Amino acid sequence: MIYRVYSCLTRNRPYVGIPIAQIEQKGIHFLIQLFLPGLSWMISPQEVLAKGKAISKTTDGIYQLRASGGYKIVLPRRYAEEIRNNEYMTFGGSCKKDFHSTQPGFEAMLEGLREDRLVIDAVHKLVQNLGVILPSMIDEANFSITKWFGDKEDEWRTFKLNDAAVDIVARIVTRATIGIDFARNEEWIRISRDHAVSTFISSVILHQVPALLRPVLVWIIPECRKLRKQVADSKRLLAPKVRAIEEGLRDGRKRPATANVFTWLMDVAKGRHINFVLAQMSISEASIHSTSEMLTRMIIQCCKTPELVNDLREEIARVLEEEGGWSKAAPYKMKLLDSFMREISRHQPMGIAGMLRDVRRDVKLSNGVVLPAGGLVMVEDDGVVDPDVNPHPETFDARRYLHLRQQPNGEARHQFVTTSPDNLLFGLGNNQCPGRQFASNEIKIMFSFMLLRYDWRFPPGFVLPSPVYFESRVAAPITMVQCRRRQEAKDLLKVKIAA
Numbered sequence: 231m232i233y234r235v236y237s238c239l240t241r242n243r244p245y246v247g248i249p250i251a252q253i254e255q256k257g258i259h260f261l262i263q264l265f266l267p268g269l270s271w272m273i274s275p276q277e278v279l280a281k282g283k284a285i286s287k288t289t290d291g292i293y294q295l296r297a298s299g300g301y302k303i304v305l306p307r308r309y310a311e312e313i314r315n316n317e318y319m320t321f322g323g324s325c326k327k328d329f330h331s332t333q334p335g336f337e338a339m340l341e342g343l344r345e346d347r348l349v350i351d352a353v354h355k356l357v358q359n360l361g362v363i364l365p366s367m368i369d370e371a372n373f374s375i376t377k378w379f380g381d382k383e384d385e386w387r388t389f390k391l392n393d394a395a396v397d398i399v400a401r402i403v404t405r406a407t408i409g410i411d412f413a414r415n416e417e418w419i420r421i422s423r424d425h426a427v428s429t430f431i432s433s434v435i436l437h438q439v440p441a442l443l444r445p446v447l448v449w450i451i452p453e454c455r456k457l458r459k460q461v462a463d464s465k466r467l468l469a470p471k472v473r474a475i476e477e478g479l480r481d482g483r484k485r486p487a488t489a490n491v492f493t494w495l496m497d498v499a500k501g502r503h504i505n506f507v508l509a510q511m512s513i514s515e516a517s518i519h520s521t522s523e524m525l526t527r528m529i530i531q532c533c534k535t536p537e538l539v540n541d542l543r544e545e546i547a548r549v550l551e552e553e554g555g556w557s558k559a560a561p562y563k564m565k566l567l568d569s570f571m572r573e574i575s576r577h578q579p580m581g582i583a584g585m586l587r588d589v590r591r592d593v594k595l596s597n598g599v600v601l602p603a604g605g606l607v608m609v610e611d612d613g614v615v616d617p618d619v620n621p622h623p624e625t626f627d628a629r630r631y632l633h634l635r636q637q638p639n640g641e642a643r644h645q646f647v648t649t650s651p652d653n654l655l656f657g658l659g660n661n662q663c664p665g666r667q668f669a670s671n672e673i674k675i676m677f678s679f680m681l682l683r684y685d686w687r688f689p690p691g692f693v694l695p696s697p698v699y700f701e702s703r704v705a706a707p708i709t710m711v712q713c714r715r716r717q718e719a720k721d722l723l724k725v726k727i728a729a
């Protein structure tokens with residue numbers, strides 16, 4: 231009864247005719263679940279999925295579960311291809327619902343989800359400019375990695391890995407998209423790091439309160455207030471830059487020749503309205519934590535399996551030597567590193583399900599099941615553990631994709647940035663991640679610096695905590711590592727950047 235009332239108030243009702251995967255929680259979790267009905271999906275998603283598979287025999291493997299933002303229909307992976315380009319199913323629509331994007335404070339999220347896809351076009355432009363921005367990305371990696379990990383040899387230093395990774399990524403993204411002044415502006419970097427986290431926390435909190443009260447409570451809840459302050463502070467910080475651009479546009483002055491987010495937005499806008507601040511914030515929001523999470527896992531893996539480190543170092547050093555430094559082709563030629571990255575995304579997937587989609591009008595699947603208009607859908611990301619797709623899926627094999635790339639037709643199919651129903655790290659189809667090539671290059675640059683310049687290990691006696699599940703899976707934020715500056719035979723990272 232209480233639950234029915236709650237469902238009505240929060241407007242979170244299950245879909246008719248689709249079985250619901252529910253887990254009985256006990257003890258303290260039982261009590262928490264009364265206030266947080268999506269708890270099981272947050273903390274034990276694999277159990278929920280196993281339950282879903284078990285109860286969906288009569289619905290061709292389709293079921294629903296209660297996520298923090300409401301009920302979601304889960305499709306088996308075989309439907310990924312069928313829905314990938316369906317024009318009535320959008321990623322943006324699902325984010326709008328998940329993240330309350332119409333409430334004050336969520337403007338950056340809303341900007342990235344605009345129907346006219348301006349920000350996505352700007353991200354494509356960023357990727358086309360990868361060769362141009364490479365030198366500044368490398369310079370920023372050098373600066374921020376030295377800042378965090380130091381330059382003194384023979385001394386082990388201890389860090390919370392996630393803090394360092396998020397900060398380094400935020401600086402490189404800012405350097406690539408705005409410039410050195412903002413990459414070194416501590417206030418801007420702090421906001422860039424924090425905004426995505428505040429957005430996530432605020433949306434989870436708001437989902438737990440009745441829909442009618444949200445427009446009022448959004449002004450009171452401390453995390454939501456933080457969110458609005460971050461937007462206001464970003465506007466204040468970027469105002470002089472934006473004013474100069476807008477005045478220039480009004481006076482018909484020649485557009486600045488610099489490659490940055492402002493010029494990319496102007497290049498792709500073609501009459502669409504540009505909000506420079508929100509567009510930049512939404513790019514930071516999409517890119518920082520996903521990329522830093524990959525970097526974090528890669529360093530953890532190096533601490534877990536140090537025998538891999540020399541081979542990775544050798545490949546990076548060889549490629550940089552052959553290329554005479556960081557050329558545009560260098561990241562592509564680091565194929566063992568690429569395989570290592572893809573294997574990490576397979577062995578420790580971030581999402582348990584991917585391809586989140588909002589259904590705009592009824593969609594009938596090939597099996598006759600109708601996905602109802604207004605519904606939220608996602609696809610199981612279990613190809614990564616399917617032994618028919620990945621033999622011995624429990625084994626971490628850094629060379630798995632290196633070998634597969636060498637098979638006939640394997641080159642394009644097994645790269646880190648390749649999208650496929652068998653690994654939904656970057657989604658699939660119309661809404662697959664447009665920034666993945668940028669992320670891949672950025673990760674390779676950061677990791678090369680970190681591996682060639684430093685040795686890595688867990689602090690003596692440290693026990694690696696299990697990953698944390700919170701709708702997706704992240705390395706435990708309390709993970710500590712130690713690093714020590716190495717003596718390189720030759721500082722390949724400092725050699726002249728080849729064009």
Ligand code: HEM
Nearest residue numbers: 321516517520521585586655656657658661662663665669
């Ligand atoms: C390792 C890092 C990253 C991961 C794991 C990641 C993952 C994803 C995923 C899963 C999606 C949804 C795809 C779908 O449902 O089909 C997505 C969308 C998106 N990503 Fe990424 N991403 C990463 C880095 C980036 C970067 C660096 C940028 C920008 C520079 C970016 C910009 C976007 C945008 C704008 C979308 C929305 C696409 C749309 O609505 O059509 N991402 N990303």
